Amino acid sequence: MGRLLLEGGQRSYPSHLGEVFSISSTAFLSSGCSRARRPRRAASIDGLRPKPVLLVAAGAHQLARVMSFILRMNFWKAVLLCVALSAPISFADAREFRVADTQSEDYPTVQALVFMARLVAEGTGGRHRIRVFHSRQLGEEKETIEQTRVGAIDLNRINVAPIGSLIPAANVLALPFLFRSFEHLHNALDHSIGDEILAGSQRHGFVGLTFYDSGARSIYNSLRPIRTLADMNGLRIRVQQSELMVAMIKALGAQPIELPYGQVSTGLSTRLIDGAENNWPSYVTTNHYKLAPYYTLTQHTMGPELLVMSPRAWESLSAEDKTVFRDAARKSSAYMRELWTGLEERSREQARAAGNTIITDFDRTPFEQAMNAIYAETVTDPGLRQLIERIRNIQ
Ligand code: GTR
Numbered sequence: 156m157g158r159l160l161l162e163g164g165q166r167s168y169p170s171h172l173g174e175v176f177s178i179s180s181t182a183f184l185s186s187g188c189s190r191a192r193r194p195r196r197a198a199s200i201d202g203l204r205p206k207p208v209l210l211v212a213a214g215a216h217q218l219a220r221v222m223s224f225i226l227r228m229n230f231w232k233a234v235l236l237c238v239a240l241s242a243p244i245s246f247a248d249a250r251e252f253r254v255a256d257t258q259s260e261d262y263p264t265v266q267a268l269v270f271m272a273r274l275v276a277e278g279t280g281g282r283h284r285i286r287v288f289h290s291r292q293l294g295e296e297k298e299t300i301e302q303t304r305v306g307a308i309d310l311n312r313i314n315v316a317p318i319g320s321l322i323p324a325a326n327v328l329a330l331p332f333l334f335r336s337f338e339h340l341h342n343a344l345d346h347s348i349g350d351e352i353l354a355g356s357q358r359h360g361f362v363g364l365t366f367y368d369s370g371a372r373s374i375y376n377s378l379r380p381i382r383t384l385a386d387m388n389g390l391r392i393r394v395q396q397s398e399l400m401v402a403m404i405k406a407l408g409a410q411p412i413e414l415p416y417g418q419v420s421t422g423l424s425t426r427l428i429d430g431a432e433n434n435w436p437s438y439v440t441t442n443h444y445k446l447a448p449y450y451t452l453t454q455h456t457m458g459p460e461l462l463v464m465s466p467r468a469w470e471s472l473s474a475e476d477k478t479v480f481r482d483a484a485r486k487s488s489a490y491m492r493e494l495w496t497g498l499e500e501r502s503r504e505q506a507r508a509a510g511n512t513i514i515t516d517f518d519r520t521p522f523e524q525a526m527n528a529i530y531a532e533t534v535t536d537p538g539l540r541q542l543i544e545r546i547r548n549i550q
Pocket residue numbers: 257258296312313314317369395415416432433434437460
């Protein structure tokens with residue numbers, strides 16, 4: 156393969172300090188309290204700009220207040236007022252933040268974002284709102300990742316595999332057969348390793364806020380039950396837009412086809428692809444289970460979901476609001492786990508009731524061995540190798 160899928164030095168992203176769109180009484184002071192300085196416009200983050208009409212009205216109101224005061228009171232009292240007003244009055248404070256999610260409205264990650272939105276509204280006294288765009292309303296994952304990086308989308312709930320080509324440590328989480336169990340995964344994500352990966356994502360152009368569960372991904376197809384590696388031979392398997400996922404399916408002897416999530420159903424119906432791989436809830440909520448009835452429990456990756464924020468949107472927040480966002484994100488992750496509990500089993504039941512063939516009685520070892528080669532070929536960075544060792548050593 157010879158390609159470096161996981162390497163250390165990644166592009167960095169310039170930090171844009173959000174300009175505060177404000178009028179302060181320092182404007183009056185610097186011009187001898189004679190005229191208000193023209194307020195500066197905030198750098199456009201998402202096309203949402205403060206309303207100019209409000210701004211002009213507020214500016215005129217301030218000016219009128221100060222002028223009438225000067226007329227009625229003595230000069231020094233007016234100067235004191237100007238000083239007192241020098242704390243900026245921010246008009247950029249109240250904002251709507253847009254968050255993207257490819258999953259459908261009732262999917263646990265989307266519901267977790269709705270929950271987070273509620274906490275943010277409460278925590279900021281209604282100043283900040285989060286508007287959730289589910290079902291790929293803002294585009295497929297690959298596009299939304301880019302848009303989040305440049306600040307056109309404020310927040311993005313994304314799987315670690317597609318964002319892994321930009322955040323190498325996130326890609327590690329998608330490696331095959333890395334986690335022994337969900338408990339092992341949680342022990343890594345809920346403690347220092349998870350925190351380090353979230354913090355480290357800032358170097359790569361994203362502010363990592365929290366992880367969400369994504370169960371384990373397994374292979375499904377429309378042609379035949381897969382029990383051995385030989386059964387995989389030649390199958391056209393859709394993968395996420397991720398070099399790592401391409402390498403994983405190739406290692407199994409199948410043909411990987413990179414397709415956006417929203418095109419998998421059509422791909423299956425038109426026979427462009429024979430199958431795909433995903434967790435139980437995605438297999439069922441997308442109706443893929445109706446088109447590809449053979450589901451083999453390979454559980455080859457437990458790559459979680461990741462919530463990231465654009466650095467631009469992040470820098471537009473005050474220190475207190477940043478804490479509100481972080482806390483809300485973490486709480487939404489705990490909430491999401493509650494929703495996830497039992498959902499995998501219910502999805503499995505739904506597929507079984509529809510008459511699907513669920514293959515569990517097969518030897519996973521050859522699948523694991525075939526994918527093992529990926530580690531040596533793709534993880535070349537010593538820091539990432541160390542990260543893998545640390546994860547493996549977690550009990
Ligand atoms: C789902 C994941 C999505 C997306 C999708 C896919 O499990 O929640 O974010 O990555 O898989 O296969 O494209």
